[in-house]
């Protein structure tokens with residue numbers, strides 16, 4: 001046992017200590033971030049491929065730490081998932097995004113759909129009093145937003161817990177919110193399994209969009225995904241659209257909606273409202 005302990009100690013390299021320390025700091029500050037109002041949302045437009053009008057918007061989480069500055073979602077969301085912090089943070093995101101969409105509707109802008117990202121962890125329901133369906137219902141009730149204006153984006157990883165997830169998705173659809181599978185093409189979905197899912201839309205992962213005009217394989221995948229989705233009556237959004245070339249190609253493939261820096265980067269609520277005002 002002593003030998004083993006020694007080995008374990010040696011395996012814990014200085015780099016790992018630094019990483020663990022960094023993690024601990026991040027984890028502790030994340031716990032305080034909600035009450036300190038350090039989280040915010042930015043909003044990226046989603047446009048109709050045919051007329052390029054804004055038809056929706058995706059809420060993306062941002063964290064500004066007083067000393068560390070902006071922390072990337074790529075760094076803190078995995079940690080929030082591991083620690084379970086994503087549950088209260090996710091509730092905040094749902095409420096804030098729903099309230100924002102309702103506020104834009106009340107201000108008289110043409111109604112658009114608000115997409116919110118969900119982690120697989122939010123589907124695990126350890127507590128019957130605090131589950132995802134209830135959280136979504138509460139967000140809609142407290143903000144007054146109609147369910148049809150809320151889209152829940154989730155990756156294929158939610159399928160790890162298949163039976164529970166299907167039941168939860170059904171209940172969400174019953175409320176009237178839309179379900180969209182994010183980063184599609186990167187997971188393990190097969191056509192037959194997709195057919196059994198109660199979902200409304202797919203988002204083609206940006207890795208396929210990036211090489212659309214240069215890599216025939218990726219173009220073929222994008223084409224196949226769109227055709228398959230349409231045969232299942234699902235709407236398709238392409239994300240990460242950065243060039244006119246990609247946009248033209250996607251329109252030729254009959255991709256329904258597009259999102260990416262070509263149209264707009266994620267914006268603050270007031271920047272986004274200026275866009276809405278310009279389109280009115």
Ligand code: C2E
Nearest residue numbers: 060061073074077093117118119240241242260261262266
């Ligand atoms: P995602 O849901 O796939 O979001 C798309 C990401 O691509 C966003 O990064 C967005 O800013 C970025 N993006 C948008 N247009 C372009 C483009 O034209 N080119 C390129 N290269 N990138 C573009 P972001 O905001 O850093 O978010 C990263 C990921 O963090 C998201 O990926 C999502 O998985 C996660 N995330 C963000 N907000 C939330 C949240 O509220 N809850 C959960 N659970 N996850 C979130």
Ligand code: CA
Nearest residue numbers: 058117153182
């Ligand atoms: Ca997303």
Ligand code: CA
Nearest residue numbers: 182183203239
């Ligand atoms: Ca995505």
Ligand code: CA
Nearest residue numbers: 182183205206
């Ligand atoms: Ca992603």
